[in-house]
Amino acid sequence: MDELLRVENIHRRFGGLRVLNGVNLSVAEGERLAIIGPNGAGKTTLFNIIGGELAPGLGRIILGGEDVTRRPAHERVSRGLARTFQTNNLFLGLSVFENVRLAVQRRQGAAFRVLQPASALTEVSSETAGLLARLGLQERHLALARDLSYGEQRQLEVALALAGRPRLLLLDEPTAGMSPAETASMVELIRSFPRDVTLLIIEHDMDVVFAIADRIAVLHYGEVLADGRPDEVRNDPNVLAVYLGTSSAFNVQRSTLISNIQG
Amino acid sequence: MDPQTLSPYLVQILNGLAFSMLLFLLAAGLSVIFGMMDFINLAHGSFYMLGAYLGFTAIQRLGSFWVAVVAVPILVAGLGFGLEMVLLRPLYKRGHLDQVLLTFGLAFVFADVVKWNWGADIRSVPQPPELTGALSLGVTVYPRYRGFVIVAGLLLAGVLWAIQARTRLGAIVRAGVADKEMVSGLGINVRLVFAAVFAFGAGLAALSGVIAAPFLSLAPGMDFEQLILSLIVVVVGGLGTLKGAFWGAIVVGLADTFGKIWAPDFSLLVIFAIMAVVLLLRPNGLFGRALA
Amino acid sequence: MTSDRRRRIGPGLATIAALVIFPFVSPSIYFQNVLTEVLIFGIFAMSLDLLIGYTGLFSFGHAAFFGVAAYTAGIVATRFSDNMLLTLAAGVLAAGLLALPLGALSIRSVGIYFLMLTLAFSQMVYAAAYKWTWLTGGPNGLAGVPRPVLGILGLDLASVSTFYYATLTFFLASYVVLRRIVASPLGHSFVGVRENESRMRAIGYNTWLVKLAAFVIAGLFAGLAGVLFSYFNGFISPSDVYWTTSGLVMVMVIIGGAGTLLGPVLGAGLVLILQNIVSSQTDRWPLIMGATFILFVLVARRGIAGIFHDTLALARRSARV
Numbered sequence: 001m002d003e004l005l006r007v008e009n010i011h012r013r014f015g016g017l018r019v020l021n022g023v024n025l026s027v028a029e030g031e032r033l034a035i036i037g038p039n040g041a042g043k044t045t046l047f048n049i050i051g052g053e054l055a056p057g058l059g060r061i062i063l064g065g066e067d068v069t070r071r072p073a074h075e076r077v078s079r080g081l082a083r084t085f086q087t088n089n090l091f092l093g094l095s096v097f098e099n100v101r102l103a104v105q106r107r108q109g110a111a112f113r114v115l116q117p118a119s120a121l122t123e124v125s126s127e128t129a130g131l132l133a134r135l136g137l138q139e140r141h142l143a144l145a146r147d148l149s150y151g152e153q154r155q156l157e158v159a160l161a162l163a164g165r166p167r168l169l170l171l172d173e174p175t176a177g178m179s180p181a182e183t184a185s186m187v188e189l190i191r192s193f194p195r196d197v198t199l200l201i202i203e204h205d206m207d208v209v210f211a212i213a214d215r216i217a218v219l220h221y222g223e224v225l226a227d228g229r230p231d232e233v234r235n236d237p238n239v240l241a242v243y244l245g246t247s248s249a250f251n252v253q254r255s256t257l258i259s260n261i262q263g
Numbered sequence: 264m265d266p267q268t269l270s271p272y273l274v275q276i277l278n279g280l281a282f283s284m285l286l287f288l289l290a291a292g293l294s295v296i297f298g299m300m301d302f303i304n305l306a307h308g309s310f311y312m313l314g315a316y317l318g319f320t321a322i323q324r325l326g327s328f329w330v331a332v333v334a335v336p337i338l339v340a341g342l343g344f345g346l347e348m349v350l351l352r353p354l355y356k357r358g359h360l361d362q363v364l365l366t367f368g369l370a371f372v373f374a375d376v377v378k379w380n381w382g383a384d385i386r387s388v389p390q391p392p393e394l395t396g397a398l399s400l401g402v403t404v405y406p407r408y409r410g411f412v413i414v415a416g417l418l419l420a421g422v423l424w425a426i427q428a429r430t431r432l433g434a435i436v437r438a439g440v441a442d443k444e445m446v447s448g449l450g451i452n453v454r455l456v457f458a459a460v461f462a463f464g465a466g467l468a469a470l471s472g473v474i475a476a477p478f479l480s481l482a483p484g485m486d487f488e489q490l491i492l493s494l495i496v497v498v499v500g501g502l503g504t505l506k507g508a509f510w511g512a513i514v515v516g517l518a519d520t521f522g523k524i525w526a527p528d529f530s531l532l533v534i535f536a537i538m539a540v541v542l543l544l545r546p547n548g549l550f551g552r553a554l555a
Numbered sequence: 556m557t558s559d560r561r562r563r564i565g566p567g568l569a570t571i572a573a574l575v576i577f578p579f580v581s582p583s584i585y586f587q588n589v590l591t592e593v594l595i596f597g598i599f600a601m602s603l604d605l606l607i608g609y610t611g612l613f614s615f616g617h618a619a620f621f622g623v624a625a626y627t628a629g630i631v632a633t634r635f636s637d638n639m640l641l642t643l644a645a646g647v648l649a650a651g652l653l654a655l656p657l658g659a660l661s662i663r664s665v666g667i668y669f670l671m672l673t674l675a676f677s678q679m680v681y682a683a684a685y686k687w688t689w690l691t692g693g694p695n696g697l698a699g700v701p702r703p704v705l706g707i708l709g710l711d712l713a714s715v716s717t718f719y720y721a722t723l724t725f726f727l728a729s730y731v732v733l734r735r736i737v738a739s740p741l742g743h744s745f746v747g748v749r750e751n752e753s754r755m756r757a758i759g760y761n762t763w764l765v766k767l768a769a770f771v772i773a774g775l776f777a778g779l780a781g782v783l784f785s786y787f788n789g790f791i792s793p794s795d796v797y798w799t800t801s802g803l804v805m806v807m808v809i810i811g812g813a814g815t816l817l818g819p820v821l822g823a824g825l826v827l828i829l830q831n832i833v834s835s836q837t838d839r840w841p842l843i844m845g846a847t848f849i850l851f852v853l854v855a856r857r858g859i860a861g862i863f864h865d866t867l868a869l870a871r872r873s874a875r876v
Contacts, residue, residue: 051757077759089757091750102747103758110740111760112768117738124740160758297667354852359613364809365852367802371845379839491674491798498671532682535675539660542672546664 003065004029004168004198010049010059012042012222019045020056021222027168032199034209037219043202044086046219047170050200051083052076063168082166084157086173086202092146096137099145099156101128103163128163135159135189151182158189169193171201175208187211218242270403275520281409281478283516284416288471289489290496290508291423292464298440298503300457302351303359305366308490309373310465313339314472315481316381319388328391328477336470343465347458355457374486383483388476412474419470420509427505436460440503491531492519495538501551510549514541574723578716588787589831591719593824594726595783600807600819601733602776607805608814609737610769611749612662615670615801616677617777619657620650622796623680624778625785626691629700632785639703639712643782650778651771653680658770662763674798684793696792700785712786722783729776733816736772745769810851812858821859 007025011018019042027033035043048054050061052073060069068076091099105111105124119125132138135155140148145156154174161169174190175183183205190212193199203209209216209230216233218225226236233239293307314335321331350369354362390408397404427433435456439446447453479485492515500511518537522530541549578587599621606612628646635641661672684691691697702712712718736742744765747755755762785791794800803826811822829847833840855862 053753053757073756074759074761077757083757085757089751089754091747091754093750094746098743102743102755105740105743106759111744111765113740114736114742115739117735118740118743119738121740160754164759303667350849350853357852357856360607360809360813361852361856364806364848367806368845368848368852371841371848375839375842375845379842494667494671498668502667528686529682532679535678539672539675542664542668543660546668548668 002029003027004031004063005050005200006060006062007046007050008060008062010046010061011057012045012049012054013057019222020049023059023219023222023224025217025224025227027198027200029167029198030195032201032212032214034213034216035200035202035219036204036206036209036216037225041219042222043219044172047083047172047200047202051081051170077164077166080167081170082161082164082168083170084161084172084174086176088150088153088157090145090153090156090160093144095142095144096132096148096156097128097141100131100159100163101125103160104128104131107164131159131163135162136185151178154178154182154186155189158186166197168198168200171199173202173204175203175205183208273400274403274405275524276517277405277409277413279517279520280513281412281416281516282520283512284412284420285471285475286489286492286496286516287416287420287509287512288467288474289493290500290512291505292467293493294497294500294503294508295436295440295505296461296464297497299436299460300355300439301359302355303362303366304461304464305363305490306369306373307366307464307468307493308486308488309370310339310343310468311472311475311489312377312481312486313342313373314469315388315476315485316377316386316472317469318473318476319381319386319481322388322476332470332473335473336466339469340462340466344458344462346465347461351461352454352457370486370490374483377486378483381481386481388481390477406478408478412478415474420505423505432456492534495534498548499538499541501548503552504550507548507550571727575720578719584715587715587719589828591715591722591787593820593827594722595780595787596804596807596823596827597820598726598729598783599777599780599804600811600823601729601816602773602780603804604808604811604813604816604819605733605737605745605776606769606773607808608816608819609742609749610745610766612766612769613666613670614661614673614770614773615798615805616657616661616673616675617773617804618796618798618800619673619677619680620654620774620777621781621784621800621804622677622684622791622793623653624650624781625791625795626684626697628782629697629785629791630690632700632703633697637701637704642703642786643779646782646785647775647778650781651775654771654774655767658767658774662766662770674801677796677801678798681793681796681798684796691793694793696790697785698790700789700791702786702789718787722787725779725783729779730816730820733776737816741765741768806848810848810855810858812860815858815860818858818860821863825859 003026005025005027007023010020010023012020023042023046025033035046037043045054049056052068052071052075056069060067062068063076063079063081066079068079071079091102094102101118101124104127105118105121108121108124108127110121110124113121129138129141132141135158137152137155137159140152145153148156154176158171158174161171171190175186178186187208190199190201199212201209201212213230215228216230217227218233218236218239220242225242226233226239228236289307289311293304296302296304296307317335317338318331321335322328325331346369350365351362354365394408394411396407398407398410425433427437435446435451439453439456439460446456496508496511496515498511499514500507500509514537515534518534519530522533526533545551574590577590581587599617603614603617606614606617624646627649628642631642631645657673657676661669661676664672685694687693688695702718704712712721737745744755744760747760748762748765748769752762755765781795784795804823807822807826808819809822810825811820812818826844829844830840833843837843851858857864
């Protein structure tokens, strides 16, 4: 399979603090890579650099064979990248429908049309409705984003990213703050994505990681400590040494979560 | 270069510095208020003007510049405190549009009240007898009063910096500029801090007015002139930073002084052009952080 | 027509009807002129609302486009030809051409930095108007701007009511076009940028381009207002490009209710009429104006448009009961 994303020797400092210290990753098309690591390891910073919100101090980002390091965020989106944010980054004052419609009209290339009312673009409206239905938000489509429950807002986060029909989707802690039931349905949703959507997911919940990821990369103090299949990473001596206290998490062979999903 | 050709430049540089100190006092309050409370105060020039006119009356009635320099800023700070608590507090949540309209309205009201009370004629204020005359600077002489303005300004800058860097209040203000929700989360009475900061800013502006009165003349429109200049200072220096207010004031003060000599009709334009260039190179001012 | 649609269009048609028959009901030249000026500033205020209310771009230099168009139309009319199409096109084009570079440079900054940049650029336009006496008449201004000639229709726009109708036509046309723009995908993009610019970028929008589009469109309509103003006034001076003009139109937008298009028109009406009445009665008109602004902010949270909206909602609720 072709390599879709290459993160090459990324360095980034904030003042005196070195947050990313030579990160190298390669993600193949269709792969699902989970990035784990303690808080402050630099995971969200890495996402910000891949997404284009932040420039690296050193290193390159190669997307689909093209060096996009100098390209701003919106140009990476048009090359097939989409992301969600760790803290909800929605259009709070707009309705759920309008939130997604903005993303859909962009994807369909209609964002600069002036002569017709937006409501007349039936393809945009139907694609928006379809996406909302897929995420179970259609009942709430008229509600303002700020009036949604936390879990619904997280879902809207994902909807905004999916609307772009990305080939590379960056999910930043999609289940953060969710109840077990909400988490299970988010995992179900992610597992339902077609395989041609490559996933990069930051997660703390190891159950979720094992349910979704083909590969795991462990980020520790800005460096990749281990990178491989879940069972490889689980038995990696470096990882065990660092996570001595939580090695029990890695001993979970088959979580109840997975067995629930697979019925 | 021999001292004879240097001395006019020296005089003008000192003039520029004197004006910079006045601007600094204005901009310091404006910058911190904006940086910390995210509040646009278009009535800030009015505090300056009130300081100047109240100073004029105080000197006339009491005969003492020094009493005026202390009493008037305190009075105006009190006015600022009251204003903040009564009128401005509900506006923090309302956003910049409403703040602009309200403070614009306040500025109109103050300007008209001053015109009503003191008339539209140009007034001047006598210098305190201790500070009249000239200092000898070796190559040239320089008006003692302006020398006082420079020294007083630098001293105040030092005091403000010390407060900000060394005291608990200063730490709170700096933290507030960085993240005001966190500060209230720390159990500090943010409302009181805001009111105090606003009052302090108003007092500084009034102090600037009192000190300016003996060497600039008092006339209607001085409030908006100084407001625009201090907004430029804040923008050039960067929001919410004392260092920015100081160096921005130096840049603008010198530019204004030399601009008035070299391009008398367009000194303001020169300043605007400098501001535009600074912003194009550093979109957040010299020392500002990126806006949230 | 459903009753809901009738309810929405009804007040609008009634207002248009009122505006149309106004000169017959009140033949006084003074009031027609006041209303003409209100309509001109209404266009000006709507254009700024596109920037401030819909896109969240706080411009304090909008008078630059108003003034450049007014001067261009005036210069063309006094030196070349008073043909309306020519002067109109020249003025609006000048405003648009100015808006492109000014917008491109200012938009890189946000918030107060953007505000000060727009102020700076418009003060530079003011300085040019003041200094280039050979072109603009300098501080004495440009006088003798004739009412334009619309040969095809044979209309004499020197007549007060004919000019009023011409202005009304331009106003209605502007309103319809701006409504269209605001409802279009581009208009929704403006709102998206206002609500959360970083998320707009993260879903693929070139927000710089969106903002520039808003800036130029707003500049074009401000230009239209400027051209009409120069016809109306017969005279343009640097003070029309001064920051006080930018401040005045901004006050109109905020008092009227930003983000409603119609609100700023009402704001224009209120401010101009108040200014006219109050300044003829007392010297203390800045005090009264200032107090009015303060009152509005404290009492009418969403401006005049908000008052209308709330009153209508209240009326409907009590009618239903």
